[in-house]
Amino acid sequence: MKNKIITANWKSNGDTNSLHNLLIPIIDFIKKKESMLKLIVVPPFVYLNQVHNIIINTNIMLGAQNVDIHSNGAFTGEISVDMLKDVHVCYVIIGHSERKIYHKESDLLISKKIQIVQNAKLIPIFCIGETEQDYKNGITNQICQKQIDSVFNVIGEKAFNNMIIAYEPVWAIGSGRTPSIDFIQDTCGHITDYILNIQNVKKKSFFIQYGGSVNESNIEKLSKVIEIDGFLIGSASLFISRFLKILTKY
Ligand code: PEP
Numbered sequence: 001m002k003n004k005i006i007t008a009n010w011k012s013n014g015d016t017n018s019l020h021n022l023l024i025p026i027i028d029f030i031k032k033k034e035s036m037l038k039l040i041v042v043p044p045f046v047y048l049n050q051v052h053n054i055i056i057n058t059n060i061m062l063g064a065q066n067v068d069i070h071s072n073g074a075f076t077g078e079i080s081v082d083m084l085k086d087v088h089v090c091y092v093i094i095g096h097s098e099r100k101i102y103h104k105e106s107d108l109l110i111s112k113k114i115q116i117v118q119n120a121k122l123i124p125i126f127c128i129g130e131t132e133q134d135y136k137n138g139i140t141n142q143i144c145q146k147q148i149d150s151v152f153n154v155i156g157e158k159a160f161n162n163m164i165i166a167y168e169p170v171w172a173i174g175s176g177r178t179p180s181i182d183f184i185q186d187t188c189g190h191i192t193d194y195i196l197n198i199q200n201v202k203k204k205s206f207f208i209q210y211g212g213s214v215n216e217s218n219i220e221k222l223s224k225v226i227e228i229d230g231f232l233i234g235s236a237s238l239f240i241s242r243f244l245k246i247l248t249k250y
Contacts, residue, residue, distance in 0.1 A: 005230030040090075067094070091124075141194075152198055167187060
């Protein structure tokens, strides 16, 4: 049976009211729909505990949008992996392009964050993908390989065991544009083959999501791509009617 893992990345959006408005209909939907769908909700840090209290006793999982590489201590403004565990987080998005653009996160820092998360037995959602210029230059595979190599160099081949890799073309995030289905299929196939080759194994021990302007109009087409195990969804996960349409059509 095909894996179906959806990550809803709320980014820096929402307030106490919107948590309920979004989550209650989703919980109702999931209860009614007998499905293999696994949903990871990723709210801003300050709402993690409240979201946990709403989704407790459901099979919705909790994710965080970032983590610091340091453990608890004198790191004003940072959130440690121990704190994330303390509030029942299971997944952490690492290397999102918005963190690279606005916070200048490097491949090395991202690799170290993945290591910290894995050492704490949490699951990283490792975002990789090319810029528009890279895409136009036809070097998407090389860019993804470089991002994967960085993690391999820091952690080794075991890094990719039990990890979600989100292929997110930077130019597709929040833009309303997506690559063609063939392109997504080829790129995700290449990412899988490249990691299997690094690990020197035949069987995949990681999951691949596609992210970048997934919405209620393109989900059916995108879900036909067998190389992907699910989707990382930003904007469309913030509107309950749109998000429920996506869940219904997936
Ligand atoms: C994202 O935040 O990773 C994302 C894919 O956003 P959007 O769905 O809005 O493109």
